[in-house]
Amino acid sequence: MNLDLSWADLVVPSDKRSGRPGSADTWAMLLEADAADFVNAVTKLEREPVEGGAHVATVDGARCETKQNLFAEFADKLNFPGYFGGNWDAFEECISDLVVIDGIGGHGIGSEFGLGNGISASLLMLAISRAELLLLGGSHEDRQILVSILRRAASGGNLTEITGPRRLADLRVIFQSDSTGFPSLDRRLADAGLRGSLRRTE
Structure with missing residues (x-):
């Protein structure tokens, strides 16, 4: 099956989106689709x-089954700085800094890391x-923490320690699973506090 994704499906108008508790x-977005089709569609x-x-x-x-493995995978794929501490507080700090477009090191996604200019983009998916x-x-608490951190990053609610005006990138997250794993994904994310997310099945 050919899976098509478009930015129109993912970019919610600012007056209709929220990341607040x-x-x-x-x-x-929760997406039920084949994993290989998903990766191809994202590419x-x-x-x-x-x-x-x-x-x-x-x-x-599959590389995030434990908390420490999740930290390693996100750090690798999101280019966390070398000082990332491998705990939830450090994870939230890096996710928060990542969505700041105007930062101390330049402009663009991740510029708040202070490692030079960031990525020229206003949307992080x-x-x-x-x-x-x-x-x-991991534990139920770990899943709750992950959802909460992503929610706060989407709303800018975890940027209280950053002073002055800041432009933030829009954060979107797609959670993909095939038809076998989708009911489990749906249940675990709901138990972790995810509510009213976009949904799509193929």
């Missing part, structure tokens, strides 16, 4: 133009394949 998590999507530019990072949920395996060997 208790509101719909329209920054997230094709990267080549399509979108206003303001986009940076796409593909994360493999995390494409998580085989997402039913995310933190499968």
Whole structure:
């Protein structure tokens, strides 16, 4: 099956999106599709133009079954700086800094890391394949923390320590699973607090 993804499916108008607790998590999409088709569709999507530019990072949920493995996979695919500490506080700090477009080191996604100019884009998309395996060997609390961190990054709510005006990239996350794993993914993310996300089945 050919899976087509478009930016129009993923970019929610600013007046209809939110990452605040208790509101719909329209920054997230749950996608039921074959993993290989998903990766191919994401690769094709990267080549399509979108206003303001986009940076796409593909994360493999099969490499994120434990908390430490998740930290390593995200650090690799999102180019976390070398000082990343491998814990939830450091993970949140890096995700928060990643979505800052105007930072101390220059401009673009990740410029707040202070390692030079960032990526010229105003949209950051995390494409998580085989997402039913995310933190499968972790705790319920770990899954709650992950959802909360991504939610706060999507809303800019975890940037209280950054002073002065900042432009933030829009964060979108696609959680992909095939038909076998999708019910488990749906249940685990709901139990972790994800509510009102976009949904698509193939």
